[in-house]
Amino acid sequence: MDFSPKLKRVMAQIKDILQKEDLGGMVVLHTPGYSEYLLNLTPSYSCLKVEKDQIRVLSKLTDYDGDQKQQIQHQANTANMLSLITETAVNQTRVLMQVSNAVDVVVGAEHGKLRHRPHGGKGPKFSDN
Template identity: 40%
Template sequence: MSPELKLKTAAEEIKDILRKHDIAASIVLHTPGHGEYLNHILTSYSCAYQYQDDSIHFYSKKKDFKSVEEQAKQQGETANMLHILSKLTGENFMMLHSMSEKFDSITNAEHFNP
């Protein structure tokens, strides 16, 4: 199995787990020389939907909710989801970037795109 297919297969399996447990996630997968990212934001508590072209739309029409309070609750939970995912993804990036820079410096690593 090619590295790209291996990562895409793993990403689909992870999405199945996330759907099963109704969990949002932002994940990066790696195999030597290859990477794949996964943003899963389609949950029962979110009004966000990500298309295959990676565009994101928000569905929160008044007619789709029993009350204004229910609509506001889902909008708030979506905002909270996006805030936490972006904040923690940013913190993770800062930690990994710093670690990568230090390791590259110590080992004189050279990177290439296969």
């Protein structure tokens, strides 16, 4: 088995919470030997949509049935979501890289084959049309 059933189960619960609460987010879970991640960029306030392994930007006025106010609001919400998630992830990653490298040196860690997976399989590709 090339995944952790425990991580799959817990990530499904987190995905349900994000959907129920209408939240975007990025989550990484770990158990010894495995990690799993989830990137949810499609809450109702976002102009991003996932269609067949692609992330699409739906931000034309026609995508909003001519409602320019909603179009502009979704564009602003999406830009804000992407900026905050990215900024937070980068800042946390910098700290984690330093700690990880220090621990590797101190304990002489060798990791072998790493096993990390997006929740649900392959990650999506990006498309703007």
